[in-house]
Amino acid sequence: MKSSNLKEIIQGIPKAELHLHIEGSFEPELMFEIANRNNIPLAYDSIESLKKAYKFNNLQEFLDIYYIGAQVLINEQDFFDLTWAYLTKVHSENVVHVEIFFDPQTHTDRGVGFDVVINGIYKALEKGKQELGISYKLIMSYLRHLSEDSAFKTLEASLPFKNWIDGVGLDSSEVGNPPSKFEKVFKASSEQGYKLVAHAGEEGPSSYIWEALDLLKVVRIDHGNRCLDDEALVQRLLDEKIPLTLCPLSNVELKVIQKMEDHPVLKMLEKGILATIHSDDPAYFGGYMSENYYETAKALNLSTEQIMQLAINAFEASWLSDDEKKKHIKTVKNYFNSLVI
Numbered sequence: 001m002k003s004s005n006l007k008e009i010i011q012g013i014p015k016a017e018l019h020l021h022i023e024g025s026f027e028p029e030l031m032f033e034i035a036n037r038n039n040i041p042l043a044y045d046s047i048e049s050l051k052k053a054y055k056f057n058n059l060q061e062f063l064d065i066y067y068i069g070a071q072v073l074i075n076e077q078d079f080f081d082l083t084w085a086y087l088t089k090v091h092s093e094n095v096v097h098v099e100i101f102f103d104p105q106t107h108t109d110r111g112v113g114f115d116v117v118i119n120g121i122y123k124a125l126e127k128g129k130q131e132l133g134i135s136y137k138l139i140m141s142y143l144r145h146l147s148e149d150s151a152f153k154t155l156e157a158s159l160p161f162k163n164w165i166d167g168v169g170l171d172s173s174e175v176g177n178p179p180s181k182f183e184k185v186f187k188a189s190s191e192q193g194y195k196l197v198a199h200a201g202e203e204g205p206s207s208y209i210w211e212a213l214d215l216l217k218v219v220r221i222d223h224g225n226r227c228l229d230d231e232a233l234v235q236r237l238l239d240e241k242i243p244l245t246l247c248p249l250s251n252v253e254l255k256v257i258q259k260m261e262d263h264p265v266l267k268m269l270e271k272g273i274l275a276t277i278h279s280d281d282p283a284y285f286g287g288y289m290s291e292n293y294y295e296t297a298k299a300l301n302l303s304t305e306q307i308m309q310l311a312i313n314a315f316e317a318s319w320l321s322d323d324e325k326k327k328h329i330k331t332v333k334n335y336f337n338s339l340v341i
């Protein structure tokens with residue numbers, strides 16, 4: 001397949017994004033604009049010098065910069081603008097459903113109210129649904145480098161907004177902060193009706209994926225790259241059809257893998273794992289959904305069927321109703337059937 005052809009095919013696929021940190025979609029241009037209007041100095045004097053700093057050897061080096069960038073977000077309008085910019089961008093790539101993370105503690109720890117954060121995000125998501133036809137779910141993610149007590153306080157703060165939040169997740173510095181640290185708060189979150197996911201096996205070992213399943217009782221694993229180290233774990237993922245939300249460009253940029261050709265998604269598909277592709281923090285890792293599909297498909301020489309499988313898997317792995325899933329999967333299949341390759 002010619003690469004221009006591949007790009008066009010990928011562009012046209014109706015896509016679902018299930019692993020996206022809204023703070024990680026904060027493009028430098030918007031960051032400077034919001035920093036200016038809030039009178040907050042940035043440590044970089046230009047967009048170019050900021051972009052030059054986006055070179056990471058591991059997850060922590062990225063997180064250090066990501067939390068600094070988020071500090072300019074103060075008002076409801078800032079969170080609205082951030083979310084709206086993401087939605088209009090992915091709309092141009094034919095993303096029709098999103099399940100996005102936000103990190104309340106990144107903001108509440110700086111004195112920004114939970115209500116300010118969620119009002120801005122929610123209003124943009126609703127506008128996206130009305131005007132762009134993008135359906136959505138919202139996932140509140142606990143920061144795992146902080147204490148479980150802090151996560152409990154976040155859970156408490158979320159309760160007045162329970163109807164707007166579909167699930168909870170677990171992100172930030174993985175190694176040394178295993179899922180077991182958050183067992184109680186995940187149980188309490190589940191009792192409030194939240195669905196559960198967790199980042200596991202990005203930098204951490206496969207035992208963290210077991211813990212996320214057995215102790216936190218998550219329904220989906222974010223990343224999960226390391227599952228291939230453990231055959232029994234692969235079998236468990238297959239038996240229970242546990243989805244993995246993979247983020248290939250993120251994995252390359254954070255040196256989880258050395259090069260895209262090493263990405264485990266092809267092996268996962270061959271084993272029948274419900275593997276899916278997403279963008280994680282696209283403003284930092286050089287690409288949104290289409291680029292993630294494209295770079296992966298190109299490096300691993302994925303077949304059209306495998307690309308279609310990835311797109312179908314994302315709807316399968318989503319929290320849409322069975323009827324909505326069926327409708328989207330039919331659209332994906334019709335799209336591929338209509339292609340003359």
Ligand code: HPA
Nearest residue numbers: 021171172173199280281
């Ligand atoms: N991993 C863990 N935490 C994160 C990430 C990630 O890729 N992005 C934003 N928070």
Ligand code: ZN
Nearest residue numbers: 171199222280
């Ligand atoms: Zn992530």
